Amino acid sequence: MLRIAICLSLSAVAHAQLTNLGSFNPLNNIDPCGVGFDPATGNLWVYDCFGTSIAQYTPAGVFVSQVARPGESADDCDVELAPAGFVLNSTAIPEGTLLFINGESGVAEIYAIDKSSGAVLASLTTSFGVSHVVGGAYHRTRGTFFLLQDKVPGGSAANRIAEVHPQTGAVLNTFQVSSAGFIINYGDLDISPSGHLLLVSSDESTVAEFTTAGALVQELALPSGVSFLSGIALDGVNGEGWVGSPNGLLWRLGGLPACGAVAYCTAGTTTNGCLPSISGTGAASASAGVGFTLNVANLEGDKSGLFFYSVTGPLATPWGSSSSFLCAAPPTQRTQAQNSGGAPNSCGGSFSLDWNQFIAANPGALGAPFTGGETVYAQAWFRDPPSPKTTNLSNGLRFDVCP
Numbered sequence: 001m002l003r004i005a006i007c008l009s010l011s012a013v014a015h016a017q018l019t020n021l022g023s024f025n026p027l028n029n030i031d032p033c034g035v036g037f038d039p040a041t042g043n044l045w046v047y048d049c050f051g052t053s054i055a056q057y058t059p060a061g062v063f064v065s066q067v068a069r070p071g072e073s074a075d076d077c078d079v080e081l082a083p084a085g086f087v088l089n090s091t092a093i094p095e096g097t098l099l100f101i102n103g104e105s106g107v108a109e110i111y112a113i114d115k116s117s118g119a120v121l122a123s124l125t126t127s128f129g130v131s132h133v134v135g136g137a138y139h140r141t142r143g144t145f146f147l148l149q150d151k152v153p154g155g156s157a158a159n160r161i162a163e164v165h166p167q168t169g170a171v172l173n174t175f176q177v178s179s180a181g182f183i184i185n186y187g188d189l190d191i192s193p194s195g196h197l198l199l200v201s202s203d204e205s206t207v208a209e210f211t212t213a214g215a216l217v218q219e220l221a222l223p224s225g226v227s228f229l230s231g232i233a234l235d236g237v238n239g240e241g242w243v244g245s246p247n248g249l250l251w252r253l254g255g256l257p258a259c260g261a262v263a264y265c266t267a268g269t270t271t272n273g274c275l276p277s278i279s280g281t282g283a284a285s286a287s288a289g290v291g292f293t294l295n296v297a298n299l300e301g302d303k304s305g306l307f308f309y310s311v312t313g314p315l316a317t318p319w320g321s322s323s324s325f326l327c328a329a330p331p332t333q334r335t336q337a338q339n340s341g342g343a344p345n346s347c348g349g350s351f352s353l354d355w356n357q358f359i360a361a362n363p364g365a366l367g368a369p370f371t372g373g374e375t376v377y378a379q380a381w382f383r384d385p386p387s388p389k390t391t392n393l394s395n396g397l398r399f400d401v402c403p
């Protein structure tokens, strides 16, 4: 028994744990079917299941204002705030616009609403849904919507996520979350700082993290007393956010996935057949000064090189006639040169760099001063004299910077 207890406590330290930071019961005895967070004001926008309006509350639960719900009365629906400006159907929508996803009957519609006047600025009839789309979110870096359908339709339509084009409503990609064991009843999804999908469901006791391609990353157990969820809305990039239940409560949680690093793009194959692989350990932070290590393993041994990064965006441009790609859009910032170590002509080399330490020590570095919420694209460059360009590149690592 003692040994089991020790194992459990070690595993609790190793994995993120959700914490309950407080709760409130919205005025007017409403039953939240959807919840959105407005970073401009710090307030929540909440839709009462089958209600006629979407109401704004302070984080203390005080009613501020409301606008009329577009479309039909619904319990299959969601509230969002546009995390970036984008074009919905054919209308440019500013960042921070109130969005209502109405999945109640037939395919889901997405409405953009003026928060002050309640005017519908634009709407889109999507090609996804059979009367049971319960959640959605706009993905800032992919420029698409992700919509979530519940279990009720059964068959291939049940528990399904679709990535939808914000101008045409066409379904671009789709996958079923039940294949990973996650079942949707009431439910919702939001986008993590690293671009993953965070899901809640009234049938589940965890927050599930999926990649946009449908791979389950992890499930995080809900804190004691938090259950039967219908909505999730992150309120920043530090792993905090709101969840709501149609039973009438809203909770603020900590410990949600934040500032994760995700590999992308393709590594070159070196002269000795090495395939360098980049990863990140810890969390990128604008203020910590230490604690986010970039690693690249499987490098040619005893070669010099360096990490560099971009804050502009990803890229996938061939690196001369080699098998490498430049994965970070210019301009880029080089970090200090280092030697990969290991035996020459082996794949035993590696680089490592604490990126937090680098930006703390280099206030003039590209993108500095960082404040949190930025996205960084990092890659390693190294000498490989017999290769076509005499140098090769690792794959890329995308990460979001915590405050």
Ligand SMILES: [Ca+2]
Pocket (backbone or CB within 6 Å): 074, 075, 076, 104, 131
């Ligand atoms: Ca319904």
Ligand SMILES: [Ca+2]
Pocket (backbone or CB within 6 Å): 102, 103, 104, 105, 106, 107, 108, 109
């Ligand atoms: Ca509809």
Ligand SMILES: [Ca+2]
Pocket (backbone or CB within 6 Å): 078, 079, 080, 135, 136, 137, 188, 189, 190, 232
């Ligand atoms: Ca949502």
